[in-house]
Every structure is written in C-alpha cells, then in structure tokens.
Amino acid sequence: MGAGDPWVPARSFRQNDQDRRWSRRDSMASRKKNLQGLVAATITPMTEHGEINLSVIGQYVDYLVEKQGVKNIFVNGTTGEGLSLSISERRRVAEEWVTKGRNKLDQVVIHVGALSLKESQELAKHAAEIGADGIAVIAPFFLKPQNKDDLTAFLKEVAAAAPALPFYYYHIPALTGVKIRAEELLDGIQEKIPTFQGLKFSDTDLLDFGQCVDQNRQRQFAFLFGVDEQLLSALVMGATGAVGSTYNYLGKKTNQMLEAYERKDFSSALNYQFCIQRFINFVIKLGFGVSQTKAIMTLVSGIPMGPPRLPLQRASKEFIDNAEAKLKSLGFLSFTDLKNGNLETSS
Numbered sequence: 001m002g003a004g005d006p007w008v009p010a011r012s013f014r015q016n017d018q019d020r021r022w023s024r025r026d027s028m029a030s031r032k033k034n035l036q037g038l039v040a041a042t043i044t045p046m047t048e049h050g051e052i053n054l055s056v057i058g059q060y061v062d063y064l065v066e067k068q069g070v071k072n073i074f075v076n077g078t079t080g081e082g083l084s085l086s087i088s089e090r091r092r093v094a095e096e097w098v099t100k101g102r103n104k105l106d107q108v109v110i111h112v113g114a115l116s117l118k119e120s121q122e123l124a125k126h127a128a129e130i131g132a133d134g135i136a137v138i139a140p141f142f143l144k145p146q147n148k149d150d151l152t153a154f155l156k157e158v159a160a161a162a163p164a165l166p167f168y169y170y171h172i173p174a175l176t177g178v179k180i181r182a183e184e185l186l187d188g189i190q191e192k193i194p195t196f197q198g199l200k201f202s203d204t205d206l207l208d209f210g211q212c213v214d215q216n217r218q219r220q221f222a223f224l225f226g227v228d229e230q231l232l233s234a235l236v237m238g239a240t241g242a243v244g245s246t247y248n249y250l251g252k253k254t255n256q257m258l259e260a261y262e263r264k265d266f267s268s269a270l271n272y273q274f275c276i277q278r279f280i281n282f283v284i285k286l287g288f289g290v291s292q293t294k295a296i297m298t299l300v301s302g303i304p305m306g307p308p309r310l311p312l313q314r315a316s317k318e319f320i321d322n323a324e325a326k327l328k329s330l331g332f333l334s335f336t337d338l339k340n341g342n343l344e345t346s347s
C-alpha cells in the first residue's frame with residue numbers, strides 16, 4: 001500500500017505498530033500517535049434544569065470503551081452543543097472528559113472554535129494546560145472569512161495559542177455557511193500552521209474529501225470523516241478515521257464494519273453500512289439532530305443525557321418510541337436487554 005498506487009488508500013484505517021513508528025516526528029506537537037479509528041462526538045449531559053451534568057461523564061467514558069469499543073472522543077463539538085455553552089462551561093466539560101478519560105481513552109480532542117478569536121485562543125490554551133491530545137476549530141460563522149487566506153489567518157492564531165497540541169480543522173459548511181473547499185484550505189497549510197495534523201470533514205462532497213487525501217498523500221495527516229451514514233464510501237477514498245454522533249451508541253456496529261473492511265470482506269462491510277443507514281435514514285425522516293441524539297443515547301446507554309439547551313427542544317416521545325422500535329427491529333437493541341433493564345446494544 002502506498003502513495004505510488006493510485007488505487008489503494010495511502011494508509012490503513014486502523015493503526016498498527018508500523019503506523020505508530022512512522023507517525024513519530026520531531027516536533028513536540030506531532031509526537032502523539034495519529035488519531036485513527038472511531039471518535040465519538042460526545043454529548044454534553046445536562047440536568048433537567050439545563051445545567052451541565054458532569055456527574056455522569058465517568059460512567060459515559062466506561063460505556064464508550066466497554067460497550068462500544070470507542071476509545072477516542074471529540075468534545076464540545078456540534079453534538080456536544082459546544083457553541084451553546086459558556087466559555088466557563090466548555091472549560092469544565094473539557095476538564096471532566098480529560099480527567100475521567102485518563103488511562104481509559106486513547107485520545108481526547110477538544111473543539112475550541114468560537115466566534116471570538118480571543119475566546120478560541122483561551123480555550124486552546126486551556127486544552128493544552130489540562131493535557132488534551134488535540135484541538136479542533138470550525139470556521140467562524142457570523143462575521144465569516146471571505147477566502148482561504150482569511151480562514152487560515154484565524155486558524156493560525158488559534159493554533160499558536162497551543163503550540164504543542166495537534167491541530168485539526170473542522171469542516172462543516174452546512175452549519176457554518178463557510179463554503180471554502182477543504183482541498184483549497186489544505187494546500188500549503190503546514191507551512192502556515194506547523195501543528196496542523198488533520199481534517200475533520202463533516203460534509204458529503206466526496207470529491208473535495210478525496211482530493212484532500214490524494215493531494216496530501218506524502219503527509220501524515222489524519223482524514224476524519226464526519227458523515228456516519230456514508231463512512232464506507234469515505235474509507236474507500238482514504239479516510240483514516242471517523243468522528244460522529246452515532247458512534248456513541250452504534251460504535252460497536254460501526255467497528256464491525258471497519259473490521260470487515262480491513263479484512264477486505266467488502267460484502268459484509270456493505271451490509272453493516274446498509275444496516276446503519278437504515279437506522280439513520282429512518283431517524284432523519286423523523287427529524288434528527290442533537291436533541292434526538294441525546295434521547296437515543298439515553299435510551300441505549302441508560303445514562304441520562306438530559307435535554308438540549310435552547311433554542312433546541314427536547315425530542316418528542318413519539319420520536320423516542322419510533323427510534324426504539326427501529327433499533328430493536330434492526331437488532332441494535334435486544335428485547336432481552338430491555339427486559340433485564342440493561343440497555344445494551346446487541347452484537
């Protein structure tokens with residue numbers, strides 16, 4: 001496998017010892033191993049009164065590791081309602097995940113994007129102080145960057161506030177409204193941002209994603225795909241990992257898809273992807289977003305995630321009942337587990 005063969009992804013999705021050796025580089029920022037495999041975009045648990053609920057995060061870490069086989073997390077992103085939290089809340093949430101994840105999780109990446117450069121820098125610095133493994137930043141989305149250079153200038157200033165931490169650009173144009181192509185942004189980015197380590201690509205434009213991979217084959221970037229229902233296509237394009245909301249409760253199923261892909265059992269991998277798609281397609285038609293993710297995770301894990309923060313509204317009872325029936329019919333949630341009061345996903 002390698003850059004010379006245009007038909008094979010530059011790197012394997014899962015990290016092996018050789019990858020680990022190759023990924024060691026000299027600068028402090030890149031001494032950490034590459035971020036690979038599934039990364040759960042964590043939910044921020046809240047109390048019924050809408051306050052952040054740190055008390056269940058320890059339990060949440062154990063659930064991800066033990067029940068879903070997911071050992072990387074992305075904190076305070078879209079699913080974590082990061083932009084709806086105050087700076088002080090974001091700091092406390094990040095601290096709790098890092099503390100509770102110590103010696104259990106492989107990597108904790110903190111999303112530090114904000115509309116204010118100063119706030120973003122403060123959060124980046126804080127992430128470094130608490131021992132996070134990386135930071136990610138979305139494009140500012142109110143007074144927007146007009147072109148690649150504006151966006152790079154903003155990202156560079158944030159990255160510089162945490163010069164020892166790997167830096168990821170979080171591309172999510174449907175939510176930020178910033179349509180600068182990731183391929184364009186990545187061109188020459190390491191010269192501007194030496195800690196640049198990868199891209200979190202939450203978009204369906206596989207031409208843009210594929211070209212990001214193709215044009216950077218000589219670099220050890222992480223290409224993290226963020227559309228869970230299309231992950232298999234992105235694997236073929238060279239994704240080295242995936243960040244998503246559904247890995248909180250469908251991590252085990254998605255890991256089975258990754259394993260099938262790794263052993264080149266493409267027919268099984270496709271069956272897993274179709275099965276996952278059946279669920280996501282079903283909930284998208286009902287109306288699916290952060291609120292619904294919180295409700296599904298509460299149902300599947302038994303850990304109370306609480307309501308979302310305004311302006312989001314909690315998921316309806318009708319949605320939860322329908323989602324539960326679908327999970328059961330697809331074998332993602334077994335009747336026996338429910339009967340025993342143990343909401344564990346079936347294998």
Ligand SMILES: CC(=O)N[C@@H]([C@@H](O)[C@H](O)[C@H](O)CO)[C@@H](O)CC(=O)C(=O)O
Nearest residue numbers: 041077078079202226227228243244245
């Ligand atoms: C728009 C959105 O929330 N996308 C999700 C996906 O995981 C998404 O929920 C999933 O693909 C279902 O459509 C992630 O890309 C978001 C994410 O990684 C994050 O929470 O930061």
